[in-house]
Amino acid sequence: MDQRISFVTLAVADLDASRRFYLDGLGWHADLDVPGEVLMIRAGEHLVLSLWDADQFEGEVGPIRRGEGLAPMTLAHNVADVEEVDEILELARSAGSPDVAPGQARDWGGYTGYFADPDGFRWEIAHNPGPIGQVVLSPSSREEVQTNEHAQPIGPQIAGWTPPPQPDLERIEGVHCTLEPLTAAHTDELFVELGSIDPSLWTYLGEDPITEAAPFAQYIAGRLADDSVEVLIRDADGVARALVALMRIDPEHGCVEIGNVLLGPGLQRTTAATEAMSLLARHVFDLGYRRYEWKCDSLNAPSRRAAERLGFTYEGTFRRHRVTKGRSRDTSWFAMTLDDWPRIRAAHDAWLAEDNIVDGIQRSPLRASARADTGL
Numbered sequence: 001m002d003q004r005i006s007f008v009t010l011a012v013a014d015l016d017a018s019r020r021f022y023l024d025g026l027g028w029h030a031d032l033d034v035p036g037e038v039l040m041i042r043a044g045e046h047l048v049l050s051l052w053d054a055d056q057f058e059g060e061v062g063p064i065r066r067g068e069g070l071a072p073m074t075l076a077h078n079v080a081d082v083e084e085v086d087e088i089l090e091l092a093r094s095a096g097s098p099d100v101a102p103g104q105a106r107d108w109g110g111y112t113g114y115f116a117d118p119d120g121f122r123w124e125i126a127h128n129p130g131p132i133g134q135v136v137l138s139p140s141s142r143e144e145v146q147t148n149e150h151a152q153p154i155g156p157q158i159a160g161w162t163p164p165p166q167p168d169l170e171r172i173e174g175v176h177c178t179l180e181p182l183t184a185a186h187t188d189e190l191f192v193e194l195g196s197i198d199p200s201l202w203t204y205l206g207e208d209p210i211t212e213a214a215p216f217a218q219y220i221a222g223r224l225a226d227d228s229v230e231v232l233i234r235d236a237d238g239v240a241r242a243l244v245a246l247m248r249i250d251p252e253h254g255c256v257e258i259g260n261v262l263l264g265p266g267l268q269r270t271t272a273a274t275e276a277m278s279l280l281a282r283h284v285f286d287l288g289y290r291r292y293e294w295k296c297d298s299l300n301a302p303s304r305r306a307a308e309r310l311g312f313t314y315e316g317t318f319r320r321h322r323v324t325k326g327r328s329r330d331t332s333w334f335a336m337t338l339d340d341w342p343r344i345r346a347a348h349d350a351w352l353a354e355d356n357i358v359d360g361i362q363r364s365p366l367r368a369s370a371r372a373d374t375g376l
Contacts, residue, residue, distance in 0.1 A: 008043070008075065009050040010121055011057035011064055015039060017118040018051045025095025045316060049075075074114070076124040078136050080145075082111045088125045089113045163251040164288035167229050174279050175236075175352070176272035182230035182243065187220045188213075189240045190232070193264035201262065204297040206324060223260070233267060233276045241267035244280065254290035261303075271352065274366065277310050278348040285341045292337070298330040307334040309366055311344035 012018045019039055022028045031048065032040035039051040058064055079085055085103045092115035093100045103113035103125070110133065112126040126133070134142060144156045172179040180186075191213055199209040210216045223230050228247035235241050245260040258280060267273045284292050294312045296303035308314065312334035321331040336344055350356065351366040 005047060007048045007050050009052050009057075010119065011054045011061075012051050012119045013054050014118060015051065015053045021095055021097075021118050022051070026091065071121055074122045074124045076126055078126050078128055078133055080127070080137060080142060082127050085111055085113055085125045085127050089115055092123070092125075162288070164254055166251065167246045167249060167256055167284055167287055167289070169229065169231065169283055172279050172283065174272075174275045176270070176275045177236065177267075177279070178234040178238070179276060179279055179283075180232045180234065182220070182224065182232045184217075184220065184224060186232050186240060187217050190220065190243065191216045193239070193241055193266060194243070194262060197262075197264055204300040204303065204324075205260065205262070208325070228260070231280065233272075235266060235270070235272050239266060242273070242276070244276070246280070246284070248293070251289075254288065255293065256284055256289050256291075257293040257295060259295060271357070271360075271362070274310070274348070275352055278345075278352065281310075281336070281341065281348075282345065285338055285345075290338050291335055292341075294334040295331050296334075297324070298332040300332075304332055304334075311340065311347060312336050313340065 015036065015038075019030075019033070022039070022041060023030060028041050030039055031042045032038065037053055037056050041049045041051070043049040054064060077088065079088065082103065089100055089103060097115040097117065098120070099114075099116040101114040103111055105111050109130065110126055110128040112124055114122050114124055116122055128134075145153045146156055148154050169179060169181060171181075195211055195213070195216055197209075202209045207219060210219050223243070223245065226245075226247070227249065228245040229249070231244050231246065232240055233242040233244065242263045243260065244258060244262070246256050247259050248255075248257040250256065258277075263273060267276075281292055292312075294303075294307040294310075296307070298304075298317050304314075313336065315333045315335055318331045318333065320328055322329040347366060351362055351364070356362050356364060
């Protein structure tokens with residue numbers, strides 16, 4: 001099951017009252033409005049708030065538990081500053097909210113208040129200055145956004161911006177792995193590891209499985225002829241185990257992508273694999289890059305999980321983006337930025353720390369994101 005929510009459905013006693021509150025009072029817009037049955041409002045890129053007539057709800061889902069007290073859930077709307085919290089609470093009051101709790105500073109560092117809709121469902125209006133609070137804001141709502149002379153929102157100035165150099169690397173040694181620039185001389189030893197890998201590992205790459213030495217040599221030569229920075233990964237014993245590329249390199253804007261990842265069986269689901277990914281991210285950000293991207297076929301669940309586990313943030317899906325091996329491909333985009341990296345680096349360092357490893361196994365999971373069931 002993908003880690004996402006598509007609909008939040010609320011059973012409402014009076015659909016007309018809900019329509020007046022949300023559409024007329026709060027100024028929202030309906031994507032689907034079936035009188036007497038349901039009102040659907042797009043609340044995010046892939047999230048819909050569904051207000052369902054209570055009788056219709058019970059007819060399909062089952063009896064609603066009724067009683068005194070609050071519904072044991074809240075809906076949240078995050079904003080960029082404290083003043084906007086108070087403004088929205090006042091809007092809810094004027095829209096007819098039966099219960100508005102004024103904004104308060106909270107001991108976790110934020111500022112929140114609450115209002116109830118006609119059915120008593122509580123909305124939390126929140127200013128959360130922490131990283132998670134910024135992630136959920138729309139681009140125009142972020143605190144760093146400025147306003148130009150035309151009253152238009154614009155991004156912040158970057159003082160003294162200097163494009164970083166090409167992310168070429170010399171040998172980088174970690175505790176569990178070593179990174180080296182790929183050369184043609186590595187072809188034979190890589191073929192030993194990658195020439196007989198599970199064919200399914202080629203499914204989402206541009207090539208079909210390569211199981212013979214001559215085509216594999218051509219494959220390596222093709223990667224070396226590209227503009228990407230091709231990287232060989234060795235395990236702690238010095239055995240060549242994997243290939244990865246720094247690609248779509250754009251120093252002018254400080255952006256680079258990690259891709260064409262091909263892990264041999266000796267590196268899959270190992271500490272060395274995670275350390276290799278961490279070392280590459282450190283290399284990129286130490287050079288001064290602002291954005292580090294990870295893209296994959298949207299159907300490639302292991303790659304999506306790996307990106308999330310390593311700390312990349314899902315940013316959306318480009319539909320009908322490419323034609324790969326004659327198939328239509330939607331591409332999922334993930335990225336981490338220089339703002340994210342200090343937090344992610346600390347999570348990587350804690351996971352890789354010697355005191356977190358007992359008998360070769362990490363005691364606590366990698367908390368760069370919530371996902372841990374992947375090969376990296």
